Amino acid sequence: MGHMQSLSRRAFVFGSAAVAGGIAFGAYGNAEAAAPSASDNPLAAGLGPDSVTFNPWVEISPDKITLIAQHADIGQGVGSVQPIMIAEEMDLDPGQFEIRFASPSPAYFNTGFADEFAPFVAADQSPAAEEARAATLEWLRKSGLQMTGGSSSMPDTYEKLRVAGAVARETLKAAAARRSGIAVADLRTESGHVILPNGSRIAYVALAAEAAKIPPVLDAKPRDPSKWRMLGKPMQRLDIRAKVMGELKFGIDMKMDGMLYASVKLNPGKGQPLKSYDASKARAMPGVKKILEIKNGVAVIATNSWYAMEAVDAIACEWAPSAYPAEQADHWKVLESSFKPEFLGKEWRKIGDIETGLKTGTRVEAEYRAPYVAHQPLEPLNGIGLVTDTGMEIWVGHQSPRFVQWVAATAIGLKPEQVTFHNQWTGGSFGHRLEYENVRVLAEIANQMKGTPIKLVFSREEDFLQDIPRQIAIARHRGSIDKGKIVAADLQLASTAPLKGLLERSGTPSKDPDGQLAAGLWNVYYDIPNFRATSYEAQGLSPSTTWRSVGASTSGFFTESFIDELIHAAGLDPMKARIAMCTVPHYRKVLETVAEMSDWKGPLGNGRGRGVAFVESFGTPTAEVVEVTATDRGIRIDKVWVAADVGKVIDPVNFESQVQGGVVWGLGHAINCELTYSKGAAQQTNYNHHEAMRIYQCPVIEVRGLENDPKVRGVGEPPVPPAAPALANAIFAATGKRIREMPFNKFIDFV
Amino acid sequence: MIELMVNGIKRSVDVVPEMPLLWVLRDELGITSPKYGCGVAQCGACTVHIDGKAVRSCQAHIGEVAGKSVVTLEGLDNKEQNPVLQAWIEHQVPQCGYCQTGQIMQTISLLARISKPTDEQINQVMSGNLCRCGTYPRIRAAIHAAASRKMAEK
Numbered sequence: 001m002g003h004m005q006s007l008s009r010r011a012f013v014f015g016s017a018a019v020a021g022g023i024a025f026g027a028y029g030n031a032e033a034a035a036p037s038a039s040d041n042p043l044a045a046g047l048g049p050d051s052v053t054f055n056p057w058v059e060i061s062p063d064k065i066t067l068i069a070q071h072a073d074i075g076q077g078v079g080s081v082q083p084i085m086i087a088e089e090m091d092l093d094p095g096q097f098e099i100r101f102a103s104p105s106p107a108y109f110n111t112g113f114a115d116e117f118a119p120f121v122a123a124d125q126s127p128a129a130e131e132a133r134a135a136t137l138e139w140l141r142k143s144g145l146q147m148t149g150g151s152s153s154m155p156d157t158y159e160k161l162r163v164a165g166a167v168a169r170e171t172l173k174a175a176a177a178r179r180s181g182i183a184v185a186d187l188r189t190e191s192g193h194v195i196l197p198n199g200s201r202i203a204y205v206a207l208a209a210e211a212a213k214i215p216p217v218l219d220a221k222p223r224d225p226s227k228w229r230m231l232g233k234p235m236q237r238l239d240i241r242a243k244v245m246g247e248l249k250f251g252i253d254m255k256m257d258g259m260l261y262a263s264v265k266l267n268p269g270k271g272q273p274l275k276s277y278d279a280s281k282a283r284a285m286p287g288v289k290k291i292l293e294i295k296n297g298v299a300v301i302a303t304n305s306w307y308a309m310e311a312v313d314a315i316a317c318e319w320a321p322s323a324y325p326a327e328q329a330d331h332w333k334v335l336e337s338s339f340k341p342e343f344l345g346k347e348w349r350k351i352g353d354i355e356t357g358l359k360t361g362t363r364v365e366a367e368y369r370a371p372y373v374a375h376q377p378l379e380p381l382n383g384i385g386l387v388t389d390t391g392m393e394i395w396v397g398h399q400s401p402r403f404v405q406w407v408a409a410t411a412i413g414l415k416p417e418q419v420t421f422h423n424q425w426t427g428g429s430f431g432h433r434l435e436y437e438n439v440r441v442l443a444e445i446a447n448q449m450k451g452t453p454i455k456l457v458f459s460r461e462e463d464f465l466q467d468i469p470r471q472i473a474i475a476r477h478r479g480s481i482d483k484g485k486i487v488a489a490d491l492q493l494a495s496t497a498p499l500k501g502l503l504e505r506s507g508t509p510s511k512d513p514d515g516q517l518a519a520g521l522w523n524v525y526y527d528i529p530n531f532r533a534t535s536y537e538a539q540g541l542s543p544s545t546t547w548r549s550v551g552a553s554t555s556g557f558f559t560e561s562f563i564d565e566l567i568h569a570a571g572l573d574p575m576k577a578r579i580a581m582c583t584v585p586h587y588r589k590v591l592e593t594v595a596e597m598s599d600w601k602g603p604l605g606n607g608r609g610r611g612v613a614f615v616e617s618f619g620t621p622t623a624e625v626v627e628v629t630a631t632d633r634g635i636r637i638d639k640v641w642v643a644a645d646v647g648k649v650i651d652p653v654n655f656e657s658q659v660q661g662g663v664v665w666g667l668g669h670a671i672n673c674e675l676t677y678s679k680g681a682a683q684q685t686n687y688n689h690h691e692a693m694r695i696y697q698c699p700v701i702e703v704r705g706l707e708n709d710p711k712v713r714g715v716g717e718p719p720v721p722p723a724a725p726a727l728a729n730a731i732f733a734a735t736g737k738r739i740r741e742m743p744f745n746k747f748i749d750f751v
Numbered sequence: 752m753i754e755l756m757v758n759g760i761k762r763s764v765d766v767v768p769e770m771p772l773l774w775v776l777r778d779e780l781g782i783t784s785p786k787y788g789c790g791v792a793q794c795g796a797c798t799v800h801i802d803g804k805a806v807r808s809c810q811a812h813i814g815e816v817a818g819k820s821v822v823t824l825e826g827l828d829n830k831e832q833n834p835v836l837q838a839w840i841e842h843q844v845p846q847c848g849y850c851q852t853g854q855i856m857q858t859i860s861l862l863a864r865i866s867k868p869t870d871e872q873i874n875q876v877m878s879g880n881l882c883r884c885g886t887y888p889r890i891r892a893a894i895h896a897a898a899s900r901k902m903a904e905k
Contacts, residue, residue, distance in 0.1 A: 075847025075884050180753050236843065243848030244839040246784030246824035250849060253783035261778065287766050304766075306774035378788045378796055378849045426882050427786070427849025460789045505878075653843050661846055664885025687793040687881060696874035698887035703874065 038141045041106035043068070050209035054171055054216045056107040057086055057164040059343030060208040065192070068147075070108045070161075071153040072101065073239070073397045074377075074429035076503040076716045077654040078153045079239040082161055085650070088231050089165025089222055090172075090204075091189040094238055101423035103167075104401035104416075105274065108143025111160065112152030113140055115711070117515065117620050120618040121523040123584045123711065124446035148399040151548060151618035151714025152624075154650060158712040162222035170217035175210040176202050183623055225648070234653050239425070251397040251424030252382045256453040263308035263457060266297035266437070268465045268681030269322025270543055273598065274298065276318045282311040288406040291315070300331055302450060303516060305457045313459075322680030324542045330364075331541050332369075333678065335474045338494035338538040345497070345535035346513035348522035354490050357530025361482025364569050366562055368477065369741040370554035372469035374682070374690055375547055379427025381438035381458040381466075385446030391418030392443060397426030399434045405508045407436040408443040410507065417718050430665070431546040434502055437466045443512040461685040469675045470547030471496040471684075472538075475558035481570040486581070488530040489566065491521050493555060497537045513537065520559055520721055523616050542677065548665055549720035552617035554579035556721025557670070557728070560613035564729045565738065574729060575600045575612050582614075585620040586645060586708035590614065593643040593704055594623040603733060607631070608638075611729025613722035619711065620718035621645050624663065626699075626726040630734045635751030637667065637699040637727065642719055647709035659719045660702045666723025668693025672745045697750065753817045757782065758826025768814025773797040775813045776823060784824040784852040788881070794891075795880035798853035799823045805860035824852045825861070834835055834904065835859050838897035846884035854880045867898045 043053040051061040059066040067086045083099050086092075102108045114137040115122060120129035169189055176194035177184045179202070186197050193201040198324030225232055236315075242248035267274060277298050279291045282686050283479040289305030292299040298315050302308035325331055383396035383619035391414060398404045401423060405416040426433055442456045458466070473495035480488045504510075517535035524531065547553060567577045575595050582588040591614055596602075604610060614623040622644040629636045642659050649655050673690050676683050683692040728739045731748060752763045757780060762778045771790075776782040776799070788796035790809050797808040800822040801812050808821075827833055845851045854877070861876045862870060868876070873894055882890070 075845075075849075077846065154819065236840075237845075239848065240843050240845055241840055243845040244836055244855065245830065245853055246852045248848060252787070253777075255781065304774055304778035306770055306778065309790075376883065377847065378786070378794060378881065379847070380787065426847065428847040430883070457787070460787075460791075548900075573854060657843065657846055657886065660888050661885035665883075668885070686791055687789050688791070692881075692882060692883070693885065693887070694878045695887040695890060696878045698885075698891075700887055742894075 001362055006126040007563060027399065035366070038106045038109050038144055040107055042103055042107050050212070052208045052212035053643070054168045055164045056102070057161060058168045060204055060211070062205055062208055065092065065204060066100050068102050069099050070102045070157060072148040072397065072423055072426065072433070073315065074148065074399065074433060075152070075424050076658060077237050077651060079425065081651045081654065082153070082157055083238065084230055084235070084743050085157060086165035089162050091168045092192050094236070096192045099238065102401065104146060104217050104405050104421050106146065108146045109140050109144045110147050110152055110156050111137055111140060112156030112670050112714070113145065115152060116150050116152065117156065119515070122616055123525060123587065136398055139269065144402065146400065146402045147429070151620065151717045152198050154646070154714050158648070158650065163220070165216060166220035166222045167216050170220035171211050171214065171240040172204050172207050174214055174217055175207045178214065179210060183221060183359070195357070209484060210601045231650055232648070235651065237654055239536070241537040248425055250379055250427050251395065252379055252397055252427070252457060254384055254424065254455070256386070257456050259453040260301050260449070261303065261305045261308045261457070262299050262301050263305060263453050263459060264294070264297055264311045264441055264462060265312045265317060266462065266466055267319040267526060269319055270466065270468065272296065272320040272322055274317060275320055276298065278316045278434045285311040285314060290449070292445060294441060299441070299445045300544045301454065303457070304513050309459045324540060324680070325677070326680045327678055328676040331472060334470065334541055335494050335538050338536045339476060339492060340536070343494065343536040343538060345517055345537040347534045348518040348534065349531065349533045350528035354488060354530045354532040357488030358480050358490060359479055360374050360487050361480045362569065363478065363480050364566055365478045366565055366740055368475040368561060370473045370557060370560040371676065372472045372542060372544070373469040373547060373669050373673050374464055374469055374675045374684065375430045375432035376464065376467060376687070376690065377426070377428025377430055377432050380460055380463040381432070382439050382456055383442045384453055384455045385442040386453040387412065387446040387450050391420065392446065393420045394439065394442065395422045395424060396439060396442070397424035397440065398435055398519055399429065400506065403436070404439050406507050407439050411440045411443040412447040431550070432467065435545055436505060464685045464690070465682050467675070467682070468543050468545040469502070471498045471544040471551070471554060471669050472541065473554040477558065479562065479566045481566055484570050484572065486526070486528050486566045486570060487743065489524070489528050489562070489699060490532045491562070492534045492536070493558060494536040494538050495554065496541045498544045498550055501543050501688065516546070517555070519550060519617055520552035520555035524559060525584050525587050525616065526563065526578070527583050528581070547615055549717040552615055552721040555611070556615040557724040560615060560722065560725035561728050561740065564611070564725065564732070578612065578614055587616065589708060590623045590643045590645050590706060591623045594625050594641050594670070597643065597702060597704060598625040598627070598641040600625065605733055609730045609732070609734025611726035611731070611733055613729060615718070615721040618714055619717045619722050620713040620715060622718045622722050624719070624722040624726040626723070626730040628727070628730045628734050631751055633751045635731055635734070636751040639699050640701045642701065643704045643706060644715055644718055645706035645709045646713040646715050648707055648712045649705040650712070652705070653667040655705050656703045657714055658715045660701045662717065662719030663723050664698060666720040667727055668697070670724035670727060670742050670744055671750055672716050672743050753813055753896065754820050755813070755816050755818065757818040758822055764813065766813060768812060770813045771809050772799070772811040772813055772821065772901050773808035775867060776808060782825055786849055786864060788850065793881065794850065795857060796850045796853040798856040798880070800856060800860065803896060805857050824856060834900040835897040837846050838893040842889050842893040842896060844889040844893050846886055850882045854882065854890055858897065861894070862898055862901060866902060868894065
């Protein structure tokens with residue numbers, strides 16, 4: 001651990017030697033010398049008179065209680081369940097508190113990444129694995145990595161928010177005890193009040209000033225789940241009503257006095273500069289106030305968003321060529337030639353003797369492909385920025401508050417602490433709001449319009465063109481079967497590197513192999529005596545980034561389709577064989593559950609087929625069965641059954657929503673979405689080119705959550721990876737046609 | 752100046768007649784429940800009612816809307832008792848919620864025409880409303896529930 005002690009103040013590098021086996025994470029360059037540490041409470045500085053804060057999540061003033069939502073709400077419901085976890089322990093009811101998104105602070109570092117970044121598969125609970133996770137946690141604490149993603153919100157906050165609430169409750173009781181002279185043991189709490197033995201009630205807000213004068217009761221323990229009033233039971237998400245009533249303001253709905261509107265046209269060759277432009281036509285268009293040149297494009301400032309979009313569309317630009325191949329066919333060629341030692345990412349896992357294993361029995365080989373895919377949440381990228389002589393304020397929905405500060409500051413020569421960030425409710429993300437194009441561009445524009453708040457809205461077309469897509473990948477898998485058993489599986493893929501790309505654009509480049517390319521590739525829990533999982537990282541292709549379920553979205557498809565091929569080649573039943581091969585007892589239970597839910601009894605016949613797939617991603621084992629019918633009009637998806645083990649289902653209704661949404665996401669994009677390049681630009685620029693699932697294709701989706709895992713796991717992403725292979729396997733069962741490339745509609749019609 | 756009725760109130764705006772109603776509502780009048788999603792009638796997030804019919808406000812030029820009556824979700828009568836809104840809350844339909852105001856306005860229009868739609872009719876009418884979060888199973892359930900509730904009220 002010597003490496004950890006020699007951390008420099010400005011930046012520290014975490015080489016693979018730092019922690020046993022190495023963390024798939026690199027240098028952290030943003031920590032300023034004067035930056036606060038994870039042990040500081042960022043709420044303390046902004047506290048009003050007679051107010052109290054016990055920790056970074058609870059603030060009480062004489063007139064209100066504010067609970068801090070640390071993780072960004074991107075539609076996954078954490079803007080609701082985070083405060084409810086605190087409220088559960090504080091004995092607060094919905095409506096008795098306000099919710100505020102966290103400001104940038106290392107106090108909000110994400111403990112939930114410890115498992116994902118430590119180099120052990122999730123099911124490995126060995127002392128060595130736990131030691132590496134503990135060391136990773138310390139690194140996360142020191143780096144102050146504040147990020148929403150990786151299905152980590154529940155793993156991160158389950159303990160700490162309940163503790164935060166318990167500390168607040170016990171400290172308020174201590175304050176009430178001091179005031180009343182009654183022993184703490186004789187006090188209880190209910191509905192935002194401390195209740196005295198005689199039944200009289202003291203409101204929490206009335207105790208704020210006194211609670212501020214006593215030390216917080218830090219040893220308070222959260223309650224046993226059997227005592228929960230709200231958690232673990234069907235409950236109403238706190239944001240539902242405002243969203244249904246049209247009252248919730250998303251980032252794009254915000255307005256400031258004196259605000260002007262901006263829209264941009266940026267080099268579609270992502271990241272490359274503008275060469276020249278002609279704005280003569282745009283200058284004369286209605287509502288246009290100003291035309292600005294920025295690093296990689298042009299911006300129009302106008303009196304409303306539509307005038308700005310129309311005018312920017314009329315500007316003729318000459319662009320520097322893209323740094324990646326102009327045509328899509330050449331992207332595939334680069335990938336095809338990346339299975340070479342010089343592009344080796346890592347050999348992630350090796351069991352037995354793969355070469356000997358492959359020579360045993362009957363060989364099966366297959367090549368799989370997955371294209372670039374866009375994120376395209378329905379709310380386009382936007383933001384409001386105001387630059388003054390002292391700094392910048394930015395209102396934008398984003399998953400990485402501290403990186404937003406760094407990106408905006410770096411773009412216009414400020415220090416990160418000069419950027420004040422206000423997070424917003426967002427109309428979806430799926431990984432899109434981990435990237436920075438709107439942030440960087442907004443900083444540049446607002447800097448040229450000092451003193452005027454600027455609202456930037458990307459047109460849908462511009463959003464598509466600048467969408468940094470999901471990785472593109474090819475898998476070349478080999479295996480062999482002998483005597484009705486899989487004896488070898490050699491899984492190899494070449495891909496662009498999504499997490500590495502994101503880290504680099506976040507100002508924290510890493511030299512380590514991209515751990516997300518192992519996801520769904522090395523964490524295979526079948527008893528295969530000879531096994532190898534290897535990633536190659538293709539160079540010089542389109543920038544790529546995290547897309548709902550990241551690496552597992554492509555390799556889950558490759559692995560579970562190939563395993564299905566091996567199982568069929570061995571003459572086995574896809575469900576029974578998976579159950580028989582599964583080496584982790586509670587993962588086997590997930591498969592058994594989905595078999596029971598779907599009443600799996602083997603082939604259906606009559607043009608109907610079922611496929612099963614099982615993928616553990618972000619620590620959550622998830623099994624899905626898809627049932628299809630081959631009709632005259634194409635494949636119809638009839639029904640999906642899903643079982644996932646998250647250790648603890650905290651918010652059951654939202655759990656089901658997340659799982660259903662993940663399945664819709666996984667199926668829809670597998671069926672009909674790809675992002676392709678021509679002349680360096682994405683060819684898909686609106687939803688009619690990149691449709692995903694609409695309601696007419698949506699099957700019935702039956703969901704069951706299991707609670708056998710020893711840890712609390714997330715569920716935003718894990719339902720995505722099994723969807724595509726389960727569908728492909730079902731199509732094979734129904735038609736005999738094995739589809740090895742997404743999108744599937746290139747090979748078969750869908751109803 | 753172009754005059755129109757929005758949510759029962761007479762409004763006038765000084766914009767070019769080609770400007771889409773969506774942007775007039777959002778940027779000129781501060782009515783934000785109609786959302787910009789695609790701008791080309793592919794997503795339905797901007798759905799409002801013009802003279803009682805569900806319309807994609809990104810496709811309606813303000814010049815053509817002049818003199819007509821526009822209703823957005825904000826302007827629905829008796830919102831608390833609206834069976835569609837109630838069903839949407841009970842079924843907890845929204846995830847991110849961005850498309851939902853459009854889904855709701857489309858559903859209200861659907862139920863005005865077909866009081867008890869079948870799944871097939873729901874597919875036909877609602878497939879123009881995209882939801883990236885995948886709330887379709889809940890949208891379907893909420894439409895059936897709202898239809899039942901409306902029938903019960905009659």
